[in-house]
Amino acid sequence: MHLFLDAEQREFQRHIARWVDERLAPQADALDRSGEFPRELFRELGGLGYYGVLYPEAYGGSGLERPYVYYMILCEELARGSLGFAAIVGMHASAATHAIYSWGSEALRQRYLVPAIRGELVGALAITEPNAGSDAAAIRTRAVKVEGGYRLTGNKIFTSNGTIADFVNVAATTDPAKRLKGIGLFLVDAKTPGFKVSRRLEKFTTHCSDAAELSFDEVFVPDECRLGAEEGSFLNAYKALTVDRIHTAALALGVGRAAYDAALQYAKDREQFGQPIGKFQAVQFKLVDMLAKLEQARLYTYYAASLADEGRPITQEAALAKIIAADGANEVCQKALNIFGGYGLMNEFPVQRYLRDSYFPMVGGGTSDIMRLIVARQLGL
Ligand SMILES: Cc1cc2nc3c(=O)[nH]c(=O)nc-3n(C[C@H](O)[C@H](O)[C@H](O)COP(=O)(O)OP(=O)(O)OC[C@H]3O[C@@H](n4cnc5c(N)ncnc54)[C@H](O)[C@@H]3O)c2cc1C
DSSP, rough: OOOOOOHHHHHHHHHHHIIIIIIIHHHHHHHHHHHOOOHHHHHHHHHHTTGGGTSSSSGTTTOSSSSOOOOHHHHHHHHHHHHHHHHHHHIIIIHHHHHHHHSSSSSHIIOOOOOOOHSSEEEEOOOOBBBBSSSSGGGEEEEETTTEEEEEEEEEEEETTTTTOEEEEEEEEEEEEGGGGGEEEEEEETTTTEEEEEEEEEOOOOOTTTTEEEEEEEEEEGGGBBBTTTTTTHHHHHHHHHHHHHHHHHHHHHHHHHHHHHHHHHHOOOTTEEGGGGGHHHHHHHHHHHHHHHHHHHHHHHHHHHHTTTTTHHHHHHHHHHIIIIIIIHHHHHHHHHGGGGGGGGGTHHHHHHHHTTTTGTTTOOHHHHHHHHHHHTTOO
8 A cells, every 4th residue: 555655655665675575585584593794785785875865965865855754665675574684774774874964063974974874884873771771861871071072981782783883873971960961972983992892682583683782981982973962962862763763663564564465375375174274264354453453554654754754743653653563563473473373483484583573663762661651741641
């Protein structure tokens, strides 16, 4: 269903869908098994210009006037092939690069944003800490002003792209008592002394996208690598995360679609009691319920993206999109697993990967309950 897509957007969708079918999907199971960062694929997609969807041509970007619907198409299609790979791209091509584009100097944009858009550098965004997850204002990583810059000391956890990143945008506080208002964003080059990947965490979801624990021991960050004001700039980044929520919704939609497509085909192919299992009403009802969830998620996610394209604030819509798409896709994947019977539990069928991966959008970018909290505040509760 293409209610929100014009002819150019549909053409964009056809191109990225072909790349996913020919290049990403055939490797997705192997990537899930190895858990390795697919550097070649990452560079290839960068070479095709897809990391520039949100950025002007001057930096190698696409120069789109209304980029968010395009970005949703990209995220949905990639996640249909591999949510792990899509999560790498999503973190890189919006969350990590957006701060440099929005608050970095021209020199910083040339040094990091331009090669990142080409896929030559990988970016990450590190906010979460062992004791500060949903409560981001509680972060303890300190930024102490010194001559010519800052010294950062602290620890981050769950940083996507953390083990492979060439640069990490780090949220650090100059004054913990000021909570969110005391937090700034700092670009740390991964080659800087004192920066260390403490460990790569083992997880059951999105295997080829890493989650790292990072440590910062008096890491020197020059003044020019501060992204925005010394204090309070994280509030801007926090607002930007609102838009990232719709890309996470699109990731959920993509994996839900993959699970639905696989289950529909399986229901037509698999025979029991002398007929395809899709002839049994119980299976039909599951498939129809799955489709209903996906259509709802698609309509609402693209609606929120089109509002973002109009420059409208989407705090409530982005949170609702993430709830509808992430929780909905997880339900779709559970039903898909059920339709596959015992084969659903076998690693040779990707449906178990879809289900495992569908948990990521329910947490990444804020849990579904935190999204509910955001909407409740918007309702004045
Ligand atoms: C695979 C993965 C990749 C990630 N990538 C990144 C990344 O690149 N960069 C980054 O900075 N972070 C990243 N994160 C971190 C992610 O944003 C956090 O995990 C998330 O915000 C939740 O924080 P937490 O895990 O500490 O859970 P907690 O905040 O401890 O929450 C635990 C439970 O309590 C609930 N809860 C907490 N507070 C409230 C409240 N006020 N009201 C109601 N319920 C509440 C939550 O909904 C949840 O169910 C990633 C996480 C994962 C799993």
